[in-house]
Amino acid sequence: MKKSIGAKLAFSPLPTLVIGTYNADMEPNVMTASFGGIVSAAPPTLGISIRKATLTYENIIRNEVFTVSIPSENYIKEMDYFGIVTGKNNAKFLDTGLTATKGTFVDAPYVEEFPVNIECKLIKPIELGSHIQFIGEIVEVKVNEEMIDEKGNSDIAKLKPISFVGNDYSYYGLGDKLGKAFSIGKDFNRK
Template sequence: MKRSFGARTIAYPLPVFVVGTYDSAGKPDAMVAAWGGICSSDPPSIAVSIRPSRYTYKNLMETMEFTISIPSTSYMAQADYFGIESGEKTDKFAACGLTPVRADHVNAPYVGEFPVILECRVIKTLDLGAHPQFIGQILDVKIDESALDPEGRPDLSKINPLIFDVTRSEYYTAGRVIGKAFSAGRKYKK
C-alpha cells in the first residue's frame, strides 16, 4: 500500500547544483539549487528554479549567464554553506576556502574545486510561481581529468556527486552500477 503525501515537491534523486553568478560589481556569488535538471538535448539545455528573494536571482536577471558547479561528496559542507548563507554581504568562496574561476564562455564564476562545470546562457525564463525557472543553453561542460574513465568518459563513481533528499534534508551519494541503460530492458522487447 502506498501513502499519499499530497501535492509536494518530492522527486528522487534531486541534484545539488551550485549556481554561480557575478553581481553588478563583479563579485562572484554562488548558491545551491536543487530544483533543476536537463530539459533539452537540442539545444543542450538545463533548467534551474530560483526564488526572487535570492541574491543569485537578482544577479541572473542582470547578467542572464550562469554556471552550474556539481560538487563531489568530499565538498558536502562547503556546498551546504553555499545553500544556507546569502552572498549579498558574504564572500562565500573565501569563507569556504574555495576558488571562484571565471568561466570561458559566459560571464559567471564556477567553483574550481568541483569536478563538473556547466557554462550556461539564459535562453528563456518561466514564471512558475514561487521559483521562476531559468533555462540555460549549455555552452560548455568541463569535467576534471581525475573524474574520467580510461576511455575519457565521465565516471559517475569518480565524480561522486551529492544527491539531496528534500523530505529528510539529508545528502546522499550515488550507489554502485546495477545495470546497463538501453540494454537491461531488452528482455521485454518482442
C-alpha cells in the same frame, strides 16, 4: 497498496548544483540549488529553478549567464554553506577558501575545486510560482581530467556527486551501478 501522501515535493533524490554568477560589483557569488536538470538535448540545455528573493536571481536577470558546478562528496560542507547564507551579506568563496574561476565562454564564475563545471547562456526565465526556472543553453562543460572515462565522459564513480532528499533534508551519495540503460529491459521486448 498505495497510500496518498498529498500534493507535495516527493520527487527524490535531487541533484545538488551550485549556481555561479557575478554581482553588480563583479564579486563572485554562488548558491546551492536542487531544483535543476537537463531539459533538452539539442541544443544542450538545462534548467534551474530558484526563488526571486535570491541574489543569484538578480544576477542572472542582469547578466543573462550563469554556471552550474557539481560538487563531489569531498566538498559537502562547502556546498551546504553556499545554500545556508546569502551572498548579499557573505563572501562565500572567501569564507570557504574555494576558488572562483571565470568561465571561458560566459561572464560567470564556477567553483574550480568542484569536478564538473557547466557554462550556460540564459535562453529565458519562466515564472512558475514560488520559483523562477531559468533555461540555459550549455556552451561549455569542464570535467576534472582524472574523472573522465575512456569514452571521454565523466565517470560517476569517480565524481561522487551528492544527492538531496527533501523529505528528510539530508544529502546522500550515489549507490552502485545497477545496469546499462536502454539494455537491461530488452528481455521484455517480444518483437
